[in-house]
Amino acid sequence: MRIKEITPFIGAEISGVDYQDLQRPEVFERLVDLVHQRELAVVRGLALTPQQQIELASRLGRPVPFLMAKYRHPEHPEIMISSNAVRENRPVGVARVGNFWHQDSSYTKDPAPYTMLHGVDVPSTSGHTLYASAADVYDRLPREWKEKIAGRTALHTVSKRQRISADHVGLSIAELRALVEEEYPPVEHALVRRDPFTGRDYLYGAPEYMDSVVGFDANENAEFFALIDSVIQDPEHVYTHRWTTDDLVVWKTATTYHAATAVEPGATRTVHRVSIEEDGQWAA
Numbered sequence: 448m449r450i451k452e453i454t455p456f457i458g459a460e461i462s463g464v465d466y467q468d469l470q471r472p473e474v475f476e477r478l479v480d481l482v483h484q485r486e487l488a489v490v491r492g493l494a495l496t497p498q499q500q501i502e503l504a505s506r507l508g509r510p511v512p513f514l515m516a517k518y519r520h521p522e523h524p525e526i527m528i529s530s531n532a533v534r535e536n537r538p539v540g541v542a543r544v545g546n547f548w549h550q551d552s553s554y555t556k557d558p559a560p561y562t563m564l565h566g567v568d569v570p571s572t573s574g575h576t577l578y579a580s581a582a583d584v585y586d587r588l589p590r591e592w593k594e595k596i597a598g599r600t601a602l603h604t605v606s607k608r609q610r611i612s613a614d615h616v617g618l619s620i621a622e623l624r625a626l627v628e629e630e631y632p633p634v635e636h637a638l639v640r641r642d643p644f645t646g647r648d649y650l651y652g653a654p655e656y657m658d659s660v661v662g663f664d665a666n667e668n669a670e671f672f673a674l675i676d677s678v679i680q681d682p683e684h685v686y687t688h689r690w691t692t693d694d695l696v697v698w699k700t701a702t703t704y705h706a707a708t709a710v711e712p713g714a715t716r717t718v719h720r721v722s723i724e725e726d727g728q729w730a731a
């Protein structure tokens with residue numbers, strides 16, 4: 448087993464382990480520890496069946512079946528197929544998942560703490576995933592902004608990113624908005640939180656999943672969102688994960704900002720995604 452830090456800010460990469468090796472508790476615990484300490488861990492070249500991916504996920508917590516049943520893996524509801532492929536005129540999975548900067552499911556009250564992706568069919572020259580550490584983002588905020596946001600909360604919402612589905616045909620934008628608000632009412636989260644594993648403060652909230660900071664006026668809000676967009680996306684502090692087949696990538700959802708990049712025309716990309724709820728075992 449070889450381990451290296453990917454960047455000084457985020458990520459650890461493990462190579463030279465297979466599924467059998469990960470059955471050894473000390474090897475699996477090393478992986479979990481790297482996720483906790485580095486926000487994100489990549490295991491390169493880990494061939495896995497869907498069943499094995501679910502087995503690994505269930506040692507980290509409780510895999511949760513994806514909300515929309517039609518995009519679940521047909522035999523394994525815990526796996527969501529994130530894919531732009533089309534087979535027999537039907538989409539194999541959900542296309543364009545997470546193609547904007549976000550922290551997973553922050554618009555919900557209690558997001559699952561881990562996400563795990565397995566690269567099943569991945570192009571090498573596009574469809575990368577960008578990652579930034581929310582603790583590093585917080586560290587890089589100007590001091591006056593750290594003071595301005597101290598103790599504040601923000602309203603998180605999925606409405607900016609709501610997808611139009613067949614059920615929505617005929618609705619006005621206002622009606623659609625009302626429907627989304629009913630299904631996913633805005634939730635309030637503290638803007639600055641402390642990671643129990645590293646003890647570091649981190650920023651919680653991405654502009655695409657936030658409505659506003661409570662107590663900010665429209666100008667302050669716009670200024671703050673523009674600032675954090677630029678801090679999150681600073682190329683010097685972003686890790687670009689270029690997928691290779693059978694990469695397993697695991698991250699802490701709260702402290703990891705990420706964005707999937709576009710897939711080049713003509714290429715297909717399929718990753719298997721498992722969202723993992725806390726079951727207490729790894730609570731700090």
Ligand SMILES: O=C(O)CCC(=O)C(=O)O
Nearest residue numbers: 544545551575576707720
């Ligand atoms: O497929 C990817 O590159 C990541 C998409 C994403 O945001 C997610 O799976 O949470």
Ligand SMILES: [Fe+2]
Nearest residue numbers: 545550551705
């Ligand atoms: Fe995501």
